[in-house]
Amino acid sequence: MERKLFGTDGVRGVANEEPMTPETAMRLGMAIAARFRGQGGALGSRHGRIVIGKDTRLSGYLFETALSSGIVSMGADVLLCGPLPTPGIAFITSSMRADAGVVISASHNPYQDNGIKIFARDGFKLPDQVEMEIEALAFGDTLARMRPGPADIGKATRIQDAVGRYVVFLKNTFPKERTLDGIKVVVDCASGAAYKVAPAVLAELGAQVISLGVTPDGKNINDRCGALHPEKMCEAVRNSGAHMGMALDGDGDRVIICDERGMVVDGDAVMALCGSRMLAKGTLRQNTVVATVMSNIGLERALAARGGKLLRAQVGDRYVVEEMRRGGYNFGGEQSGHLIFLDHMTTGDGVVAALAVLAAMLEESRPVSELASCMVRAPQVLVSVKVAEKRPIESLPGVLGLISKVEAELGAEGRILVRYSGTESKARVMIEGPDEGRIRAWAEEVGSALVRATSGV
Numbered sequence: 001m002e003r004k005l006f007g008t009d010g011v012r013g014v015a016n017e018e019p020m021t022p023e024t025a026m027r028l029g030m031a032i033a034a035r036f037r038g039q040g041g042a043l044g045s046r047h048g049r050i051v052i053g054k055d056t057r058l059s060g061y062l063f064e065t066a067l068s069s070g071i072v073s074m075g076a077d078v079l080l081c082g083p084l085p086t087p088g089i090a091f092i093t094s095s096m097r098a099d100a101g102v103v104i105s106a107s108h109n110p111y112q113d114n115g116i117k118i119f120a121r122d123g124f125k126l127p128d129q130v131e132m133e134i135e136a137l138a139f140g141d142t143l144a145r146m147r148p149g150p151a152d153i154g155k156a157t158r159i160q161d162a163v164g165r166y167v168v169f170l171k172n173t174f175p176k177e178r179t180l181d182g183i184k185v186v187v188d189c190a191s192g193a194a195y196k197v198a199p200a201v202l203a204e205l206g207a208q209v210i211s212l213g214v215t216p217d218g219k220n221i222n223d224r225c226g227a228l229h230p231e232k233m234c235e236a237v238r239n240s241g242a243h244m245g246m247a248l249d250g251d252g253d254r255v256i257i258c259d260e261r262g263m264v265v266d267g268d269a270v271m272a273l274c275g276s277r278m279l280a281k282g283t284l285r286q287n288t289v290v291a292t293v294m295s296n297i298g299l300e301r302a303l304a305a306r307g308g309k310l311l312r313a314q315v316g317d318r319y320v321v322e323e324m325r326r327g328g329y330n331f332g333g334e335q336s337g338h339l340i341f342l343d344h345m346t347t348g349d350g351v352v353a354a355l356a357v358l359a360a361m362l363e364e365s366r367p368v369s370e371l372a373s374c375m376v377r378a379p380q381v382l383v384s385v386k387v388a389e390k391r392p393i394e395s396l397p398g399v400l401g402l403i404s405k406v407e408a409e410l411g412a413e414g415r416i417l418v419r420y421s422g423t424e425s426k427a428r429v430m431i432e433g434p435d436e437g438r439i440r441a442w443a444e445e446v447g448s449a450l451v452r453a454t455s456g457v
Helices: 022-035 060-073 086-095 128-139 162-171 197-204 231-240 267-281 297-304 317-327 350-364 368-372 397-413 436-455
Strands: 010-014 049-054 077-083 100-104 113-120 156-158 184-188 208-212 244-248 255-258 288-292 309-313 331-333 339-341 380-386 415-420 426-432
Touching (some): 022 100, 022 113, 022 128, 049 060, 049 086, 060 077, 060 100, 086 100, 086 162, 113 128, 162 197, 162 350, 231 255, 255 350, 267 339, 267 368, 288 317, 297 309, 397 436
Parallel strands (some): 288 309
Antiparallel strands (some): 380 426, 415 426
């Protein structure tokens, strides 16, 4: 079956336009309830229970209502969390023994977009096969025959203390013998889902917190703030003399750190920093960090220098987690700031990652700039271009010729990766090599060729 709805991270699109319409959302809600019928004591022996949370987008109300209507119409109950980070929904789903969890968010995208992603009862994102089963139900003709009678429809209730439960969980990931007393932290919540959670966790651990992006209005999520725009965080760290800054994205599942000088420390550097310390403590399973094909070769070299290994998965934190579970690994992530500490959380969690960096800073009594120096970054350029159509790269001879030319020029000193985005109509060209000027020119040349080839020009 061809996937119609789900991309690399759930369903995503412009709010109130297909596929992100209330009609499709309601069908998805029905399909989710139907798919998890009978799973672990769900529908059949009792009403199923499905958790719904969201970020702060204006359209969240629309999809919360539509999904709830679909779910209760199929005889399952809905547990509403309101605005809560994506990993918070995963936590609530598993801790409350719900049958599934649904997050309404388009992550780092502007407020006009929205999305729907689903967690299984164990708090892990669904594999491709289960998403396809949900699609088949949503677009098929079996749902009408599965509807219960009037006495068996579900109901929706609100979890009043969802934020408090998640704050307690997050604090418990921090070493119990330590506090953040005397530590000043800048946190940029991107006017998104973590706007209550992140400042509360830091403050309750004793930190002096300088909060940015904590007044959401439905339209300012990710607007020149947060993980995509860390400049404000960096400036605030420099101006305030903070020990560290952390910038979350709209749904709080990824983070960009900055050191005490206001210099960005991205996901690769955090993986090097934390992975090196886990290697030293003997807590990194199989001495392996799982990252993606986009991660800088400097991360691979940093781990190798300390007896560790880097395993690469395809782009998408879900695929990193799948590889971690398949191989029995406990730490991995993406350059973009999705950091997965599988000993604590089933998915990327920006606050968990930031707390891990703060713990390392306290344990070693060293500033973040020194901790992050364990990785020397190789020059890397990433060019994103809009494409009219995602035609297979192997069917574009002109683009393939350019890629081969770049590969020959780079030899063993670098690499090139060309791929389509799983959530947007874009292509990404990533090149690593010793000369940043040359690799940038090559990346732009390949990107231009992709635009022409996919538009038929």
